[in-house]
Amino acid sequence: MERRAKSDERGGAETVLAHGPIPDAPTRRAPRRRRRSTFVEKTLRGLGEAFERSLYSEEVGGRRGLLQALDPRVKLVGLLLLIVAAAASRRLPVILAVFALGVALALASGIPLRTLLRRVWLGAIVFTGAIALPALFLTPGREVGRLPLVGWAVTAQGLLAAAFLLSRVLTSATLALTLVLTTPWNDVLKALRVLRVPALFVVILGMTYRYIFLLLQTARDMFESRQSRTVGRLDGAESRRVAAASVGVLLGKSFALSNEVYLAMQSRGFRGEVHTLDEFAMTARDWLALAGFSAAAALALWAGVWR
Amino acid sequence: MTRGEPRIEDSGREGTLSTQHSALGTDLAFAVRDLTYRYGVGSAAPALDGVTLAIPRGERVAILGANGSGKSTLLRVLDGLYFPDSGSVEVFGEPLTEERLQEEDFAFAFRRRVALVFQNPDVQLFSPTVFDEIAFGPLQLRWPKDEIRRRVGAMLELLEIAHLKDRAPHRLSGGEKKRVALASVLILDPEVILLDEPTAALDPRSQSQVVDLLIDWGGGARTVITATHDLDTVPEIADRCVVFQGGRIVAEGPPVAILGDEDLLRRTNLIHAHRHLHADGRMHYHPHPHARHDH
Numbered sequence: 001m002e003r004r005a006k007s008d009e010r011g012g013a014e015t016v017l018a019h020g021p022i023p024d025a026p027t028r029r030a031p032r033r034r035r036r037s038t039f040v041e042k043t044l045r046g047l048g049e050a051f052e053r054s055l056y057s058e059e060v061g062g063r064r065g066l067l068q069a070l071d072p073r074v075k076l077v078g079l080l081l082l083i084v085a086a087a088a089s090r091r092l093p094v095i096l097a098v099f100a101l102g103v104a105l106a107l108a109s110g111i112p113l114r115t116l117l118r119r120v121w122l123g124a125i126v127f128t129g130a131i132a133l134p135a136l137f138l139t140p141g142r143e144v145g146r147l148p149l150v151g152w153a154v155t156a157q158g159l160l161a162a163a164f165l166l167s168r169v170l171t172s173a174t175l176a177l178t179l180v181l182t183t184p185w186n187d188v189l190k191a192l193r194v195l196r197v198p199a200l201f202v203v204i205l206g207m208t209y210r211y212i213f214l215l216l217q218t219a220r221d222m223f224e225s226r227q228s229r230t231v232g233r234l235d236g237a238e239s240r241r242v243a244a245a246s247v248g249v250l251l252g253k254s255f256a257l258s259n260e261v262y263l264a265m266q267s268r269g270f271r272g273e274v275h276t277l278d279e280f281a282m283t284a285r286d287w288l289a290l291a292g293f294s295a296a297a298a299l300a301l302w303a304g305v306w307r
Numbered sequence: 308m309t310r311g312e313p314r315i316e317d318s319g320r321e322g323t324l325s326t327q328h329s330a331l332g333t334d335l336a337f338a339v340r341d342l343t344y345r346y347g348v349g350s351a352a353p354a355l356d357g358v359t360l361a362i363p364r365g366e367r368v369a370i371l372g373a374n375g376s377g378k379s380t381l382l383r384v385l386d387g388l389y390f391p392d393s394g395s396v397e398v399f400g401e402p403l404t405e406e407r408l409q410e411e412d413f414a415f416a417f418r419r420r421v422a423l424v425f426q427n428p429d430v431q432l433f434s435p436t437v438f439d440e441i442a443f444g445p446l447q448l449r450w451p452k453d454e455i456r457r458r459v460g461a462m463l464e465l466l467e468i469a470h471l472k473d474r475a476p477h478r479l480s481g482g483e484k485k486r487v488a489l490a491s492v493l494i495l496d497p498e499v500i501l502l503d504e505p506t507a508a509l510d511p512r513s514q515s516q517v518v519d520l521l522i523d524w525g526g527g528a529r530t531v532i533t534a535t536h537d538l539d540t541v542p543e544i545a546d547r548c549v550v551f552q553g554g555r556i557v558a559e560g561p562p563v564a565i566l567g568d569e570d571l572l573r574r575t576n577l578i579h580a581h582r583h584l585h586a587d588g589r590m591h592y593h594p595h596p597h598a599r600h601d602h
Binding site: 184185186189206207209210211213214217257260261263264265266267268269270271275276277 | 383386388411414415418419422423425427429430431432433434435436439442443444446447448449452455456473475476477491492495
């Protein structure tokens with residue numbers, strides 16, 4: 001049987017080859033230059049990266065580290081206190097000290113510096129830098145230098161304002177990423193209940209997060225299917241048509257899915273009111289950590305605001 | 308599975324309701340009379356057309372039919388998710404209507420006693436983790452939280468999915484998702500379980516696990532209504548078959564009679580002529596039910 005199958009395969013290939021190349025197929029060798037990614041390829045790559053980021057977050061969250069061992073509510077409240085202290089501080093060294101504390105916490109929790117650099121600092125520097133740049137020239141004050149070629153004056157007050165903005169953003173983003181990377185997203189959402197966020201809102205966020213992955217998977221399947229049937233590059237108009245059609249199909253699928261999910265919830269007794277199970281339990285270590293976070297935030301507020 | 312364990316009616320609100328509704332003295336789990344249902348006002352053909360069906364308590368029924376024959380729609384009507392355009396449905400002797408399900412006591416008792424496993428587990432697994440998913444139903448029915456934790460733990464062990472407790476549903480395989488979906492309704496310990504294609508898209512091992520679970524579940528004391536077109540599993544999971552075509556019942560009978568009627572199965576698209584290869588290398592076309600293959 002196996003011999004027959006192999007013979008059939010060979011026979012099939014011979015039959016195709018006997019007909020020669022497909023008439024319209026390009027026969028000349030393509031010029032040796034780097035081919036630009038198509039719209040479909042770029043979309044697929046983006047979807048793949050989204051899955052990778054999620055996997056990486058789960059992997060870091062599962063590592064043994066300082067913050068991973070703490071109750072999510074302690075991490076949420078503690079890191080939020082530090083963000084508030086950094087945002088409120090009027091002294092640059094205090095903000096930088098909170099930033100250093102954030103980096104130390106990240107390192108102690110197994111988050112490498114290159115992750116912080118790639119996922120937080122580069123983006124924060126580029127985007128916040130773009131916002132802060134005009135402040136260098138527009139803020140009135142003592143001139144400390146001039147920009148070459150255009151000759152615009154850079155003021156000391158402008159530099160300080162830009163440094164404040166940049167350091168606050170870097171600190172807040174570092175602390176936020178540290179929280180998200182060391183805590184499963186579902187626990188972060190559940191921990192929001194301690195801040196009196198309504199249960200319905202938390203449940204909706206949880207379901208949104210859960211179904212994002214299903215839609216990502218659906219989108220990836222759709223684009224892979226499209227790619228498998230696409231030869232060459234799509235022009236701009238065709239790419240836009242594919243994108244619009246895909247968005248439409250995904251919207252239709254998500255609408256149908258939401259109806260089905262609602263029926264499934266009803267089937268198990270959901271009547272519009274959300275009931276949840278709180279599984280967190282504070283230990284002595286958690287209380288100690290909460291005291292530490294509170295003390296650090298209070299110290300930063302005292303040194304940066306009230307002193 | 309949960310035989311021998313105390314029923315949850317013993318605690319809290321469910322006790323009162325269950326006692327109240329146990330007065331629904333009838334031997335029928337469902338009585339469906341001349342049921343018609345259409346998807347939307349403008350749809351040409353009804354999804355269910357003049358269906359009359361009685362399902363006694365404790366009976367295991369297979370609803371057979373090709374895609375689009377009305378199986379899933381019937382299950383949704385029986386689960387009080389869709390309501391008939393005409394005709395009536397009774398559950399344990401009481402009318403099952405939209406108005407009755409607005410009554411909190413009736414709704415609690417009904418959801419406690421009748422549960423549906425959807426065909427697509429992704430629809431049913433909407434919670435962030437497996438643990439939350441299994442706890443969802445009991446939480447909505449306001450079981451005591453300690454009891455819920457205990458029951459969820461027991462259910463995870465029973466279905467051998469304790470290691471998945473903290474996993475997100477999108478990280479599970481198809482078989483794991485199906486087992487979690489089953490766990491999420493079996494934890495309610497319902498008297499009636501409605502299953503929509505329980506073995507669809509599962510690998511053979513997962514199929515076998517699901518079938519074994521359904522055979523063992525309730526020790527035969529529960530009503531199990533399974534919509535399927537997988538004829539292989541029917542003799543194991545059903546005492547009676549009801550065959551649907553175009554929203555109508557076209558045949559009823561014991562599995563051996565229904566599966567033996569090749570003409571009926573071919574007419575209702577449950578079997579087909581297909582090509583297959585024999586050990587001697589012959590390849591030919593002929594129809595046969597997938598439940599048996601004698602040559």
